Amino acid sequence: MGKHLAWWEENKRDDGLKWTFLEHKGPLMAPAYVRVPHNVKFTYEGKHMVLSDETEEVAGFYARMIEHDYCTKKVFNSNFLKDWRRVMNSKEKEIINDLSKCDFRQMHAFFVQQNEDRKNRTKEEKKALKEENERLIAEYGWCNIDGHKQRIGNFKIEPPGLFRGRGEHPKQGMLKKRIGPEDVIINCSKDSACPKPPEGRRWKEVRADAAVTWLACWVENVQGQTKYVMLNAASKLKGEKDWQKYETARSCTNRVEHITLHDQKDGKEHVVVFDFLGKDSIRYYNEVSVEKKVFKNLQLFKENKEEGNDLFDRLNTQILNKHLNELMDGLTAKVFRTYNASATLQQQLELLTDPDAPVSAKILQYNRANRAVAVLCNHQRAAPKSFDKSMENLQKKIADKRELVEETERECKQLKKAAKSGGSQKEKINYEKKKKSLERLSEQLEKLEHSATDKEENKTIALGTSKLNYLDPRISVAWSKKYNVPIEKVYNKTQRQKFQWAIDMATADYNFLGEPMNITKNSSDGEGEGEGEGEEDEYE
């Protein structure tokens, strides 16, 4: 059969280059600006002004946001006004210099209406729109990398708008400028069909740099950072890196697990003791006196404390990483975390899984193990802003449901009585009906209560992040295979896509803590099994 190998079945290249052939259609430029209708007026000091195209466009960015908290902030407003004035023509600039004299309300109302209309689109319109979107993805959303058709993560150039930093960002409100083809550098192989810039335009540059994975890049004007167009997480390059990450964490595992720290030992200060069984069960023992800083940091990691910005500035991380790197190639603070998370998950799963429990209970056990990981590794998040409120809602729902259940129970009892004491056919049917609805309601109540527990337990825990980034997916895959839990219950669609390699690769007996597998080993025996082959990888 002509079935080709999936990327994780191929031999790895060792020349440091990321590809030999790379072809794509280039990024999709942001749609051109469309003016608001004439009857939508902007006024300054009460006087109607017809703004030039660019001035109107930028005014529109602000108008969309006038109800937002941002627009109450001084920094945001002054940054915006400054940048807005930069795009004005000399006439406009002469007139407009005070934001409080601007009236954006008609524009705002127009955009609100536009959103409303969008929501109320007819079925046909929605369908047409969807199809157009799919067409764009089909054209721009894929690339060919060494014969594999791969999804691109972000093929759309970021459209212009107002910069919204997080927190009290000093640059909030600044104008993020429109990017044109002349700002974009294209990366593709020389023997590929080079992407064409839009009619009458040209790219900033076209290059063929096989040492990097990006397909296009541009420099964003607010912070001066380079933005890249890259493949998505399910793709070859990303997946390979992901795999590598877990392999590194696995092969350094014993040392990390068996480091002990001593403030004082045999007259020396800040001693790190390595003590573990290495390959072939040979004991490795070593005492190393390290710098205080390093020692402190190791302590932090041992305690699984998240490095809050104030606790752990960049300088320290760098020193730590340098030292860790001397201990082992590729070992960084991040890998520590990965190791910790994955090891804990596996241990917790072993501990918590009841092999005889029904599938639903196993899923609960799995989720609990996941949470235990997050707690131990301190993958915390601030409680969501709306947590209390949505919890309150949920509790109210539960209370209401409970009341309903109790009421239905009473009714049910009465009907039962009526049905039993020589009741009519109709009374019996009524009783059966009520019983059914009681069952349904009880189930609903139970489900609600579970979700409340779940929510509460999840309040300050960020599960998704660790699941997606720190936990070796093969552990979860192995677990699901071992206990016959469908993988769909463990990973959603996106996650399944990202971890397809693990789903194919891991068997029920995969052990994260065990002997690392030979990375370069080429599995050639998957031939007969046609499943697991996604829609990607379709070129020959």
Add this chain to the structure above:
DNA sequence: AATTCGACTTAGCATTCGTCAG
């Protein structure tokens, strides 16, 4: 030695989608 840079990787908010009760 410190800072900046380049290339990713991760995170968190916003929007869209899908489901499910009413």
Add this chain to the structure above:
DNA sequence: CTGACGAATGCTAAGTCGAATT
């Protein structure tokens, strides 16, 4: 059939890390 709500997805800011530069 509708609309509310939570989950999924999209988008892009922010963090990381090794290398280059100052």
